[in-house]
Amino acid sequence: MTLPTKVPAHSSRGGQVFAFQPFLEAYALPIQSFVVNPSRRTTVVGKLGTRLTFFPNSFIDSAGQVVTDPVTVQLREAFSKDEMIFTGLPTTSEDRLLESAGQFHLRASAKAGELSLHKGVSVELPIRDEINNPVAMRLFRGSSSSTRAYRSGFNFDWEQAGDQHLKLIKNIGKRYFHFSIDQLNWWNCDSFVKARQKVMLSVKMQTSIEAFDDRLAFLVFRDINAVVRMYPTGRRFSAINIPTQLTATLLVMASAKGQLYLGEAEVLRTSNRMLRLPIQAIAEQELIRKIRQLTKGN
Numbered sequence: 001m002t003l004p005t006k007v008p009a010h011s012s013r014g015g016q017v018f019a020f021q022p023f024l025e026a027y028a029l030p031i032q033s034f035v036v037n038p039s040r041r042t043t044v045v046g047k048l049g050t051r052l053t054f055f056p057n058s059f060i061d062s063a064g065q066v067v068t069d070p071v072t073v074q075l076r077e078a079f080s081k082d083e084m085i086f087t088g089l090p091t092t093s094e095d096r097l098l099e100s101a102g103q104f105h106l107r108a109s110a111k112a113g114e115l116s117l118h119k120g121v122s123v124e125l126p127i128r129d130e131i132n133n134p135v136a137m138r139l140f141r142g143s144s145s146s147t148r149a150y151r152s153g154f155n156f157d158w159e160q161a162g163d164q165h166l167k168l169i170k171n172i173g174k175r176y177f178h179f180s181i182d183q184l185n186w187w188n189c190d191s192f193v194k195a196r197q198k199v200m201l202s203v204k205m206q207t208s209i210e211a212f213d214d215r216l217a218f219l220v221f222r223d224i225n226a227v228v229r230m231y232p233t234g235r236r237f238s239a240i241n242i243p244t245q246l247t248a249t250l251l252v253m254a255s256a257k258g259q260l261y262l263g264e265a266e267v268l269r270t271s272n273r274m275l276r277l278p279i280q281a282i283a284e285q286e287l288i289r290k291i292r293q294l295t296k297g298n
Helices: 020-025 081-087 284-297
Strands: 032-036 042-045 051-054 071-078 096-110 121-126 138-144 156-160 167-171 174-181 186-192 198-206 214-221 227-229 231-233 236-243 248-256 259-267 273-278 280-282
Touching: 020 081, 020 214, 032 042, 051 071, 071 081, 081 096, 081 214, 081 227, 081 284, 096 121, 096 236, 138 174, 156 186, 198 214, 198 248, 198 259, 214 231, 214 236, 248 273, 248 284, 259 273, 259 284, 280 284
Parallel strands: 198 273
Antiparallel strands: 032 071, 042 051, 051 121, 071 096, 096 186, 121 174, 138 156, 138 186, 167 174, 198 236, 214 227, 214 248, 231 236, 248 259, 259 280
């Protein structure tokens, strides 16, 4: 599952309609490319430490033929909350909150075009110190939601890839989650955030602006590596099945006639309520700085 193609940032640039997701994606970590010999066992290592081992004859073309020409593998890593916002990928599965230990995306191509996997890829994902409970982590793959409480143009969701907890190993003195993947897709190591009680948290933008080109809102949690993308309805955003008593930051973004707007607020204890949030004009680089500052500070 891939992300949308980039488009110009503002509606005033070339007459294009503004869209937040490709705008934010432009600030994500660069996609990393590796050229591998598909006839040999090869291990590549991403900048954030993801280790991928490809076995001989692992790739096939659209006709199902094993590829022997050099293969270009592209890797995208997203471990922090700001990167999850930039890639547009929340940490929810069927509206259940997940704590993420790291996300990554793989694709491969050759002279024959886009490729698929014929054999599984062995993955070692580094275990960072801030992960609360590594032994609870399971594997999730990128999918689309089968149920939606609200209509939204965004239909990405995480689907659990197995019931087993991930294996923990040590390699060259470092700890890793060790597992195998069978698709070139988005993958995520997560655990469900347990809660006795869940609520719906909503926020309404306070503004005199009548129409927006696009708007987007996230609930960014402080003590867990988790980000919820909220459902938009007019000037209102909602997040459902949120565990109570968590601390988070509300981040609301909007665009109108080439101008960006931002609203932010601290939620000290999540509960079933409606918040009202003023939004203010903000420059592009300041908006990006705020996202990085908010998410790294949570």
